[in-house]
Amino acid sequence: MTQKINKVVLAYSGGLDTSIILKWLEVTYDCEVVTFTADLGQGEELEPARKKAEMLGIKEIYIEDLREEFVSDYVFPMFRANTVYEGMYLLGTAIARPLISKRQIEIAKETGADAVCHGATGKGNDQVRFELGYYGLNPEIKVIAPWREWELNSRSDLIDFAEKHQIPIPKDKRGESPFSVDANLLHTSSEGKALEDPWVAAEEYVYARTDDPVTAPDAPEYIEVEFEKGDPVAVNGVALSPAMLLTKLNELGKRHGIGRLDLLENRFVGMKSRGIYETPGGTIMLAAHRGIEQITLDKGAMHLKDQIMPKYAEMIYNGFWFSPERNMLQALIDTSQEFVAGTVRLQLFKGGVHVVGRKSPYSLYSMEHVTFEADSVYDQRDAEGFIKLNALRLQLLKNRGKVTEPPSYD
Numbered sequence: 314m315t316q317k318i319n320k321v322v323l324a325y326s327g328g329l330d331t332s333i334i335l336k337w338l339e340v341t342y343d344c345e346v347v348t349f350t351a352d353l354g355q356g357e358e359l360e361p362a363r364k365k366a367e368m369l370g371i372k373e374i375y376i377e378d379l380r381e382e383f384v385s386d387y388v389f390p391m392f393r394a395n396t397v398y399e400g401m402y403l404l405g406t407a408i409a410r411p412l413i414s415k416r417q418i419e420i421a422k423e424t425g426a427d428a429v430c431h432g433a434t435g436k437g438n439d440q441v442r443f444e445l446g447y448y449g450l451n452p453e454i455k456v457i458a459p460w461r462e463w464e465l466n467s468r469s470d471l472i473d474f475a476e477k478h479q480i481p482i483p484k485d486k487r488g489e490s491p492f493s494v495d496a497n498l499l500h501t502s503s504e505g506k507a508l509e510d511p512w513v514a515a516e517e518y519v520y521a522r523t524d525d526p527v528t529a530p531d532a533p534e535y536i537e538v539e540f541e542k543g544d545p546v547a548v549n550g551v552a553l554s555p556a557m558l559l560t561k562l563n564e565l566g567k568r569h570g571i572g573r574l575d576l577l578e579n580r581f582v583g584m585k586s587r588g589i590y591e592t593p594g595g596t597i598m599l600a601a602h603r604g605i606e607q608i609t610l611d612k613g614a615m616h617l618k619d620q621i622m623p624k625y626a627e628m629i630y631n632g633f634w635f636s637p638e639r640n641m642l643q644a645l646i647d648t649s650q651e652f653v654a655g656t657v658r659l660q661l662f663k664g665g666v667h668v669v670g671r672k673s674p675y676s677l678y679s680m681e682h683v684t685f686e687a688d689s690v691y692d693q694r695d696a697e698g699f700i701k702l703n704a705l706r707l708q709l710l711k712n713r714g715k716v717t718e719p720p721s722y723d
Contacts, residue, residue, distance in 0.1 A: 315342060318344040318428045319345065320344055320426040320427060321426055322348075323338065323348050324431050325350050329480070332480050335348065337459055338430060341462075347375065347420060347426055348374050349413075350376045351377055352378040353497035353498055354497050354499075354559075355496040355497050381554060383499075384556045384558075385556075387408050387411060388555070389544045389555060392544075393647060393650050393653075394622050394642075396625060398626040399579065401574055402574065402576055402588075402590065403500065404626065405501075405590065407438070409499070410442035410446060410632065414443050414447055415446065418446075418451050421451070422451075428454065430459065431444075432460070433460065434460040435461040438580050498559055500590055501522045502589070502591075503519050504587060508587055508588075515575060515589045523593050524567055524570050526571075527663075530569065534568075535658060536548060536549055536565060538656070540605045540653060541654045542651060542653060548562065560594070562595075562598055565593070566593025566666075571596050572591050572594070573589075575587075575589055576590060597661070600666045601659060604659070604668035605653055605671055609652050609675050610653060614649045624642070654673060656672055657671045
């Protein structure tokens with residue numbers, strides 16, 4: 314039996330699928346629909362989404378530019394941890410879902426809606442991310458997941474439904490799209506259809522945000538990124554807002570073919586999936602942040618961060634952004650960033666980004682101590698006792714093997 318819904322806030326892109334969902338909600342639940350479209354830097358004009366919603370009879374339409382909040386409150390905190398999922402993925406899709414969830418819940422409160430709705434399928438991670446966000450922020454909210462409920466199980470079913478309800482269908486949507494794309498200011502991800510065979514290399518046309526590294530400039534480009542408290546604040550001496558800084562790094566990364574990734578990953582729901590990711594600015598930012606930490610972060614703090622990072626990455630990937638454990642780890646990570654400040658110089662060249670210089674007023678690097686020349690600050694004889702103390706347990710273990718008779722416990 315269909316639950317009673319009075320008003321629902323729909324995460325709406327203006328595309329065919331979410332337009333079908335919009336009409337399906339009205340038909341199935343006989344409810345009022347509020348649309349919410351977020352500009353997270355996906356690079357698309359959003360006014361058509363407003364016009365599409367108006368054409369479909371929607372009275373309450375929210376279209377919001379959330380780029381600055383997205384980068385400052387979600388991307389930057391994640392990068393302070395040098396977050397990488399399964400050793401490679403910079404979590405561009407996963408980190409966008411908590412903000413969308415948060416705004417849907419806030420809009421539901423503003424408009425008196427008793428439900429929220431997303432367009433994620435029942436096979437992927439996004440359904441989990443959205444709904445953990447919803448319930449974490451409003452335990453009483455009703456959630457509608459059409460792909461788990463309706464009987465529109467094929468592209469032809471969706472087209473038939475759209476035609477029946479006079480929903481405009483772009484000509485290129487009448488056939489099977491070669492792959493699906495999700496984009497925001499941090500990254501672009503492409504998966505499905507033509508990309509499902511992990512043995513077949515992705516065609517060049519799949520890559521929308523990076524130029525081909527083979528045809529990238531034949532001369533390297535050098536840039537400088539300045540940090541304060543673990544966050545980048547300027548590129549080449551020009552102070553920029555968080556979103557504008559990431560935009561600038563994206564432009565630089567695109568030109569040099571930086572940030573491409575072909576990954577076969579483990580989804581939270583249990584299956585493996587293949588994705589083609591492009592994260593040009595994020596790849597540069599990660600290298601730069603690692604570079605400034607090298608000179609400012611204590612060994613113990615750095616190694617502890619590296620130990621907890623995989624767990625932190627898994628939390629974000631699985632949708633636990635609003636969990637107490639993620640907040641606890643974030644507090645630890647942020648504490649480590651107080652003196653992570655200074656400037657990193659990087660070389661960008663044919664798909665690669667390399668740290669070639671770093672400086673900081675809070676540097677822990679001492680040339681006096683590491684020099685190969687004569688110095689007056691380090692007595693090399695002290696190393697002998699240090700080595701002997703660390704070798705003691707190894708000597709004791711080895712000597713135990715000289716016992717000829719095993720111990721008796723009779």
